[in-house]
Amino acid sequence: MIEPKKHLKELTRTPITPEDRIGRVHRLDRNERTTPFPKEHLRNILNSITEDELVAYPEVEPFYHKLAQWLNVKREELLVASGSDTSIKMVFEVYVQEGDEVVVISPTYGMYVVYCKMFGAVTKEVFYNPDWSLPIERVIAAIGPKTKLVTIANPNHTGTIIEQEDLIKVIEAARKVNALVLIDEAYYHFYSQTMVGYVRQFDNLIIIRTFSKGFGIAPLRIGYTVSNPEIIKQLYKVKQTHDITVISAKAGSYLLDHLEVMTDYVKEVNQSKEVLYQRLPPMGFEVFKSQANFVFFKCPASVDGKKLLADLEKMRIILKGPFNNPVPFTGHLRVTVGSVQQMNMVCDEIKKLITQ
Numbered sequence: 001m002i003e004p005k006k007h008l009k010e011l012t013r014t015p016i017t018p019e020d021r022i023g024r025v026h027r028l029d030r031n032e033r034t035t036p037f038p039k040e041h042l043r044n045i046l047n048s049i050t051e052d053e054l055v056a057y058p059e060v061e062p063f064y065h066k067l068a069q070w071l072n073v074k075r076e077e078l079l080v081a082s083g084s085d086t087s088i089k090m091v092f093e094v095y096v097q098e099g100d101e102v103v104v105i106s107p108t109y110g111m112y113v114v115y116c117k118m119f120g121a122v123t124k125e126v127f128y129n130p131d132w133s134l135p136i137e138r139v140i141a142a143i144g145p146k147t148k149l150v151t152i153a154n155p156n157h158t159g160t161i162i163e164q165e166d167l168i169k170v171i172e173a174a175r176k177v178n179a180l181v182l183i184d185e186a187y188y189h190f191y192s193q194t195m196v197g198y199v200r201q202f203d204n205l206i207i208i209r210t211f212s213k214g215f216g217i218a219p220l221r222i223g224y225t226v227s228n229p230e231i232i233k234q235l236y237k238v239k240q241t242h243d244i245t246v247i248s249a250k251a252g253s254y255l256l257d258h259l260e261v262m263t264d265y266v267k268e269v270n271q272s273k274e275v276l277y278q279r280l281p282p283m284g285f286e287v288f289k290s291q292a293n294f295v296f297f298k299c300p301a302s303v304d305g306k307k308l309l310a311d312l313e314k315m316r317i318i319l320k321g322p323f324n325n326p327v328p329f330t331g332h333l334r335v336t337v338g339s340v341q342q343m344n345m346v347c348d349e350i351k352k353l354i355t356q
């Protein structure tokens with residue numbers, strides 16, 4: 001057998017299953033937008049693509065300028081990539097080498113640990129307390145002379161957030177040891193606090209965002225990085241020649257011109273969360289408040305989470321879980337928040353199943 005690179009020998013990836021979901025099931029497992037993209041806006045986006053554009057390599061500058069303007073940053077402080085997953089990987093490609101330490105708050109978005117393995121880094125995991133609290137002192141204590149990168153999703157995969165003043169403490173601690181801080185604001189639109197405004201103040205700060213969540217266009221694969229021009233210049237070195245497609249760029253520009261598509265969806269998600277907060281606790285579930293488009297809940301002792309999920313799946317309702325580890329996920333189920341109607345439907349079905 002021809003050997004892969006030594007770091008890759010230890011790396012296993014979870015297969016993406018099951019497929020055959022779109023239009024067939026209630027997709028409440030991947031934190032995508034679960035309601036259809038408004039038809040009229042879809043038509044407008046498709047109509048804006050010309051015959052010429054469809055045969056040429058994509059011209060993405062108009063999108064860059066629109067995005068920079070919306071973010072209130074300079075063009076050279078911005079780098080777009082095919083999904084924020086790629087944006088994150090580019091940071092590892094440019095800055096993380098064998099033996100470097102990377103601080104990761106766990107549990108979180110799984111790809112940080114995957115990239116640590118891929119690039120031979122030592123993962124320094126900082127775990128939440130069982131009560132979902134995360135003392136920032138522990139994150140700071142994990143930063144040492146070998147730290148190259150600190151990754152923080154804010155809001156995190158737990159739905160919890162770290163306050164800006166604490167993020168600043170982490171950035172300052174990392175700065176002292178010449179380490180970068182990557183703040184992943186994938187779920188920014190559901191929370192609305194951002195560190196983008198700090199990239200000029202801190203030369204070790206990288207912000208990553210996506211169009212997959214609040215803007216709701218996960219399949220079009222648009223992620224972007226905001227940082228100082230020097231970091232952006234370095235990241236540019238590992239950029240694919242052509243990454244996002246012209247359709248993605250056009251859709252991205254369109255959504256920036258029609259922010260109501262995003263704000264209406266965010267409003268709907270926030271209303272729908274209330275349905276879960278109100279209806280699940282009386283059934284015995286412990287529900288955790290979330291600043292993102294998903295909600296975690298813990299089954300009471302009388303309910304077998306695995307069976308509940310399997311029963312829901314038979315009804316074509318797909319949730320995620322039960323999570324095995326680490327805390328605070330243990331034994332929890334996760335539901336992507338969709339429309340009020342969808343959330344009521346999920347609660348109705350759960351109620352029926354647990355009272356059978």
Ligand SMILES: Cc1ncc(COP(=O)(O)O)c(C=O)c1O
Nearest residue numbers: 083084085109153186210212223
């Ligand atoms: C915190 C976080 N960051 C990044 C991503 C990657 O998103 P995408 O590659 O679709 O931009 C996800 C996807 O679920 C995520 O949850």
